[in-house]
Amino acid sequence: xxxxxxxxxxxxxxxxxxxxxxxxxxPLPGILLPFLEAFFPFLxxxxxxxxxxxxxxxxxGFLFSWVGSAAGAYFVFLLIRRFGETRVFNFLRRHQKxxxxxxxxxxxxxxxxFILLCFPFTPSAxxxxxxxxxxxxxxQYMLAVLTGKAVMIFIMSFIGYDIVSLVKQPVRxxxxxxxxxxxxxxxxxxxxxxxxxxxxxG
Numbered sequence: 750x751x752x753x754x755x756x757x758x759x760x761x762x763x764x765x766x767x768x769x770x771x772x773x774x775x776p777l778p779g780i781l782l783p784f785l786e787a788f789f790p791f792l793x794x795x796x797x798x799x800x801x802x803x804x805x806x807x808x809x810g811f812l813f814s815w816v817g818s819a820a821g822a823y824f825v826f827l828l829i830r831r832f833g834e835t836r837v838f839n840f841l842r843r844h845q846k847x848x849x850x851x852x853x854x855x856x857x858x859x860x861x862x863f864i865l866l867c868f869p870f871t872p873s874a875x876x877x878x879x880x881x882x883x884x885x886x887x888x889q890y891m892l893a894v895l896t897g898k899a900v901m902i903f904i905m906s907f908i909g910y911d912i913v914s915l916v917k918q919p920v921r922x923x924x925x926x927x928x929x930x931x932x933x934x935x936x937x938x939x940x941x942x943x944x945x946x947x948x949x950x951g
Contacts, residue, residue: 760796764782764796764797764800765800765803765804768782768800768801768804769804776805776809776813779801779804779805779809779810779813779814779817780813780814780816780817780820781817782797782800782801782817783797783798783801783813783814783815783817783818783821783902784817784818784820784821784824785821786818786821787818787821787822787824787825787873787874787877788821788825790872790873790874794818794869794905795869795905795909797814798810798811798814798818798902798905798906798909799905799906799908799909799910800909801813801814801906802814802905802906802907802909802910803909803910806910807906807907807910810906810910811902811903811906814902814905814906815898815899815902815903818898818901818902819894819895819898819899822866822873822877822894822898823890823891823894825874825877825878825881826877826880826881826890826894827881827887828881829877829878829880829881829882830881830882830887851879851882851883851884852883854879854880854883854885855883855884855885862876862880862885862890862893862897863893863896863897864897865897866893866894866896866897866898866900866901867897867900867901868901869901869904869905
């Protein structure tokens, strides 16, 4: 299966069909897909969350997506924390920008991580890896993941729930577009400030 075929296959209809096909396993498919996204960031988390919201309803869909995404992020963090001292990660630890970002995370702690994890456009894989390489507390990061992911997944679920109404109700579509634009802009601003801090300390 080449990448182009994979991209063409990943649609909300196909993901929902996949979830329905394995419905006999209960919530497992809805939890497993967001969980896998933490290990394979090229997978479309937004699409998985939308499919869960439509397949299971807003409440259960949110819960399954949140559990899967938060568990995956935390598991990646624990793996990096466990094996971060190995030779494989030496090139990352020695990188000046990574070191600066690690120091920034250690000094600021929960607050910035929570904000970063709230935004759908934040590269959470990078956050998980940098946090795992840093000295931030395990429980501190777990709290940031649980709360930040809850906000992010709820926003995605709310947008994705009853996707047909977004087409039929232009007002709601406009609100969704504004929310996405605001989140994107806020995420970019935070990213720029982080880069400025890294350059100032570099």
